[in-house]
Amino acid sequence: xxxxxxxxxxxxxxxxxxxxxxxxxxxxxxxxxxxxxxxxxxxxxxxxxxxxxxxxxxxxxxxxxxxxxxxxxxxxxxxxxxxxxxxxxxxxxxxxxxxxxxxxxxxxxxxxxxxxxxxxxxxxxxxxxxxxxxxxxxxxxxxxxxxxxxxxxxxxxxxxxxxxxxxxxxxxxxxxxxxxxxxxxxxxxxxxxxxxxxxxxxxxxxxxxxxxxxxxxxxxxxxxxxxxxxxxxxxxxxxxxxxxxxxxxxxxxxxxxxxxxxxxxxxxxxxxxxxxxxxxxxxxxxxxxxxxxxxxxxxxxxxxxxxxxxxxxxxxxxxxxxxxxxxxxxxxxxxxxxxxxxxxxxxxxxxxxxxxxxxxxxxxxxxxxxxxxxxxxxxxxxxxxxxxxxxxxxxxxxxxxxxxxxxxxxxxxxxxxxxxxxxxxxxxxxxxxxxxxxxxxxxxxxxxxx
Amino acid sequence: xxxxxxxxxxxxxxxxxxxxxxxxxxxxxxxxxxxxxxxxxxxxxxxxxxxxxxxxxxxxxxxxxxxxxxxxxxxxxxxxxxxxxxxxxxxxxxxxxxxxxxxxxxxxxxxxxxxxxxxxxxxxxxxxxxxxxxxxxxxxxxxxxxxxxxxxxxxxxxxxxxxxxxxxxxxxxxxxxxxxxxxxxxxxxxxxxxxxxxxxxxxxxxxxxxxxxxxxxxxxxxxxxxxxxxxxxxxxxxxxxxxxxxxxxxxxxxxxxxxxxxxxxxxxxxxxxxx
Numbered sequence: 001x002x003x004x005x006x007x008x009x010x011x012x013x014x015x016x017x018x019x020x021x022x023x024x025x026x027x028x029x030x031x032x033x034x035x036x037x038x039x040x041x042x043x044x045x046x047x048x049x050x051x052x053x054x055x056x057x058x059x060x061x062x063x064x065x066x067x068x069x070x071x072x073x074x075x076x077x078x079x080x081x082x083x084x085x086x087x088x089x090x091x092x093x094x095x096x097x098x099x100x101x102x103x104x105x106x107x108x109x110x111x112x113x114x115x116x117x118x119x120x121x122x123x124x125x126x127x128x129x130x131x132x133x134x135x136x137x138x139x140x141x142x143x144x145x146x147x148x149x150x151x152x153x154x155x156x157x158x159x160x161x162x163x164x165x166x167x168x169x170x171x172x173x174x175x176x177x178x179x180x181x182x183x184x185x186x187x188x189x190x191x192x193x194x195x196x197x198x199x200x201x202x203x204x205x206x207x208x209x210x211x212x213x214x215x216x217x218x219x220x221x222x223x224x225x226x227x228x229x230x231x232x233x234x235x236x237x238x239x240x241x242x243x244x245x246x247x248x249x250x251x252x253x254x255x256x257x258x259x260x261x262x263x264x265x266x267x268x269x270x271x272x273x274x275x276x277x278x279x280x281x282x283x284x285x286x287x288x289x290x291x292x293x294x295x296x297x298x299x300x301x302x303x304x305x306x307x308x309x310x311x312x313x314x315x316x317x318x319x320x321x322x323x324x325x326x327x328x329x330x331x332x333x334x335x336x337x338x339x340x341x342x343x344x345x346x347x348x349x350x351x352x353x354x355x356x357x358x359x360x361x362x363x364x365x366x367x368x369x370x371x372x373x374x375x376x377x378x379x380x381x382x383x384x385x386x387x388x389x390x391x392x393x394x395x396x397x398x399x400x401x402x403x404x405x406x407x408x409x410x411x412x413x414x415x416x417x418x419x420x421x422x423x424x425x426x427x428x429x430x431x432x433x434x435x436x437x438x439x440x441x442x443x444x445x446x447x448x449x450x
Numbered sequence: 451x452x453x454x455x456x457x458x459x460x461x462x463x464x465x466x467x468x469x470x471x472x473x474x475x476x477x478x479x480x481x482x483x484x485x486x487x488x489x490x491x492x493x494x495x496x497x498x499x500x501x502x503x504x505x506x507x508x509x510x511x512x513x514x515x516x517x518x519x520x521x522x523x524x525x526x527x528x529x530x531x532x533x534x535x536x537x538x539x540x541x542x543x544x545x546x547x548x549x550x551x552x553x554x555x556x557x558x559x560x561x562x563x564x565x566x567x568x569x570x571x572x573x574x575x576x577x578x579x580x581x582x583x584x585x586x587x588x589x590x591x592x593x594x595x596x597x598x599x600x601x602x603x604x605x606x607x608x609x610x611x612x613x614x615x616x617x618x619x620x621x622x623x624x625x626x627x628x629x630x631x632x633x634x635x636x637x638x639x640x641x642x643x644x645x646x647x648x649x650x651x652x653x654x655x656x657x658x659x660x661x662x663x664x665x666x667x668x669x670x671x672x673x674x675x676x677x678x679x680x681x682x683x684x685x686x687x688x689x690x691x692x693x694x695x696x697x698x699x700x701x702x703x704x705x706x707x708x709x710x711x712x713x714x715x716x717x718x719x720x721x722x723x724x725x
Contacts, residue, residue: 005582007570008610009688013648017694024698 003089006227014228018216024224025051030265032220035273037167037280038299043194044172047296048164051222052154055161057168058147061175063123063186066141074121075143076111078103080150080161087153102158105247106148109162109203109236113244116144116169117198123177123184140184142174144197155223158234162205167277170199171284203244204273206266208233214252219265233259235266239274470528470550474538478520478552482530486515486550514541518551519562532556555655559584559684561620566640568649568682569613569628581613584651584684587625591615595629597637605642612643612688614680643680647690648697654685656708667707670719671700 014024021029033051040046044059066073080103082090090096110116121142146168148161173194176187209221209229221229231250237243243263248254287294342350467483478484517523520532530536534554541548559567561583569581572588579591591613596605607613619627630640660667661681671677675696680688687704691697699722707715 001586002582004584005570005572005610007612007649008608009612009643009645009647010649011610012645013694013697017698020694022694022698024701026698026702 001084001088003087006224010224011228014224015211018211018218018225023218025222027220029217030219030269032269032273033222035163035276037163037277038296039171039280039284039294041295044168046164046167046171047151048160048167050156050160050163050220052152053156053160053222054151055157055164056149056151057164058149059168059172060145060147061172062143062145063140063177063184064143066122066139070118071139072122072125072141073118074141076116076118077143077145078106078110078148078165079146080106080148080157082150082153082157085152086150090150090153101249102161105158105205105234105236105245106161106165108245108247109205110146110165110169113201113203113236113238115166115199115201115203115238115244117200120198124179124182144169144172144174153223155226156207156220158205159207159220162203162236163273163277166199166202166204167280169197170202170277170281172197201238201240201242202274202277203236203238204270205234205236205245206269208235208262208265210250210252210254214254214258217258217262219269233262235263237263237266237270239271241267241270467527470536470538473536475535477534478530478536479533480531484521484528484530484536484550486513486528514547516547516549518549520552520554521550553655553658555653557651557653557685559654561585561589561617561626562683563617563620565620565683566614566616566681567628567684568643568680568686568688569615569684571607571609571611571613574607574609579607579613581615581628583626583628583682584686585626589617589626589628591628591630595631596641597631597635607642612649614640614643614682614688616640643688644678644690647678647688648701649686649688650701650705651685652687652705653708654683656704657681657683657685657687660687660704660707666712667704667715670715671703674703674719674722675700 017023023029023031025033027033033053034049036049038047038049040058044057046057048055048057064075067075080099082096082099082102084090084092121144123140123142125139146165148164148168150157150161173189173196175189176192176195178185178187207220209218209225210216210231210233211218211229213230218225218229221232226232229250231248231252231254233254234245234247234249235243236245246259246263284294340351344350467485470484470486473484517528518537520530520534522529522531528550530552532552532554534552537551537553539549561567567583569583569589569591571579571591572582573580577593579593580588581591583589593599593604593607594601595615599605613628613630615628615630616632617626618629619625630637630642632638632640659665661683668679671679675691677696677700678690679700682688687701689697689700689704691700703718703722706718710718
């Protein structure tokens with residue numbers, strides 16, 4: 001995805017703000033953003049946050065054959081990854097110019113400054129005197145690999161990455177080894193405590209952004225400031241004020257005074273950051289020793305989103321119970337609903353008022369079709385006469401009715417609360433009424449009607 | 451947005467999906483299934499007698515429901531696709547149904563037809579400007595889509611300028627199209643935004659909150675300093691006050707409003723008003 005372009009108004013505003021010695025996040029010219037260091041559950045794993053820029057550092061080790069020209073030295077390997085997770089404009093799997101530049105700078109800062117004692121990483125030394133006939137695979141050294149992943153990009157990647165790399169290296173513990181003759185034994189953490197790397201000093205990069213051909217200077221530029229800057233000066237330094245690397249990019253002419261001033265500022269900043277790193281490392285060590293909780297999950301603070309939050313009105317709940325009791329006491333007792341079950345026929349009972357019976361609809365429509373012949377009407381008439389009797393019979397619950405499904409020709413709907421005459425008169429009229437009434441359907445033999 | 455003619459059926463209900471009515475204002479999660487309110491409420495039992503000829507009593511009349519952002523119709527099921535709070539708006543003219551949507555927290559903007567957004571002009575090609583709106587694709591903006599623009603009288607737009615406009619075309623898989631005029635051909639506040647001021651980005655949720663009709667934040671901010679402000683639904687805010695300092699303060703306050711409760715906000719505004 002393409003990078004979001006910087007609008008003219010942003011550029012103008014930023015430059016004007018810098019002229020007035022103001023920065024977007026309210027920092028002063030020489031202020032760093034907040035640095036936060038948190039460690040993972042494993043050794044050699046850390047996340048460094050520089051404001052909103054986040055870098056994950058992870059150190060791993062492996063026993064390998066040494067390089068031929070440096071047979072007694074361990075190997076250090078640095079790799080910084082810029083994933084799309086950090087910013088959508090970073091393309092995956094492509095070595096962008098920025099990435100190459102950052103990786104190179106990181107290597108110069110950490111490997112070339114010899115901050116790690118590589119000779120202590122040698123397990124079985126290769127001796128030149130052994131000559132060509134000896135097996136080069138017998139020599140073994142540790143290869144230390146530092147993987148750095150940018151998790152979020154908000155400017156000044158190099159400072160965050162260099163801090164993450166040195167913190168991860170300081171935190172890292174490699175398995176202990178012992179050599180007896182030609183045999184190399186590797187101990188698990190349970191058998192022997194892992195050993196820390198021997199680190200001589202901690203080089204840390206400090207970036208300076210220059211604006212308007214070097215007229216204005218800012219420490220720790222954020223993403224938007226990086227986009228409007230003219231030039232960048234990176235100074236890598238340790239707390240003994242020894243410059244490890246210095247690099248100027250952007251093609252601006254810097255005066256000797258400016259570089260000296262920057263190195264002075266860098267010295268102060270590096271001292272502060274080193275102290276912070278040491279404190280973080282000590283804290284982690286203490287927590288681990290005491291058996292407390294450690295790891296990323298413990299160190300990440302929950303940030304709550306209140307955008308959609310609705311405030312709740314405070315409710316006085318002190319006298320809720322009394323009030324509820326009062327209301328109950330005042331209220332009338334509920335009227336007792338007693339429904340009498342009515343037994344229309346044996347096996348068909350009704351409780352309460354009853355609702356629409358959809359069966360009635362169906363039967364009606366069926367009957368409409370049936371009621372074509374004149375003799376049917378006669379039969380119906382007969383039925384009408386005995387419906388009245390039937391009802392009374394039902395009331396006595398002693399009806400001499402035999403129910404059977406065998407004969408289909410006569411179907412009658414008995415409606416005790418209605419005038420039976422009405423049913424027989426007009427089918428159309430019945431149709432309208434039917435759904436409202438509670439029809440009780442019966443099939444009965446002619447014989448029983450008599 | 452998909453419109454939906456609904457036949458709510460109990461058969462698919464099972465016991466797992468929750469009824470949309472009961473979870474209003476609650477958090478829903480992607481993949482969750484929702485049930486819409488049943489149609490029976492509209493034709494009560496009293497009317498039932500009027501339809502004796504209807505054999506199938508189970509048939510229900512149609513109900514119009516609009517699925518807003520975060521919801522998706524899948525067959526005759528309603529699925530949640532975003533994490534957030536379920537919201538509902540009753541339709542204007544009686545009946546049931548209405549609009550359901552999920553209030554979620556996100557930064558990535560997806561163009562929606564009719565949205566007012568702030569874009570950055572990235573290219574001028576012939577008679578079309580390419581405008582970055584923060585979506586997956588840049589939007590196109592015709593030079594004729596400005597108030598008073600004719601073939602001869604072209605608007606003065608440079609690459610890098612800010613544009614406040616409205617989407618007229620915003621479809622899936624299609625290039626969105628913006629205009630800076632309303633249906634009557636009037637600018638109505640849209641067009642090129644001035645050269646000063648500060649543009650910054652916030653989450654889409656905050657923009658919706660600030661643009662809500664009963665939002666107190668805007669009124670409180672307005673009391674602080676005289677200011678010009680433009681909100682784009684794509685999460686961009688342009689603000690300009692008299693001085694750089696004031697502009698910076700306003701931008702930082704608006705950004706911070708997202709993580710503050712009303713009480714905290716009032717305290718901060720009171721402190722600023724004093725200073």
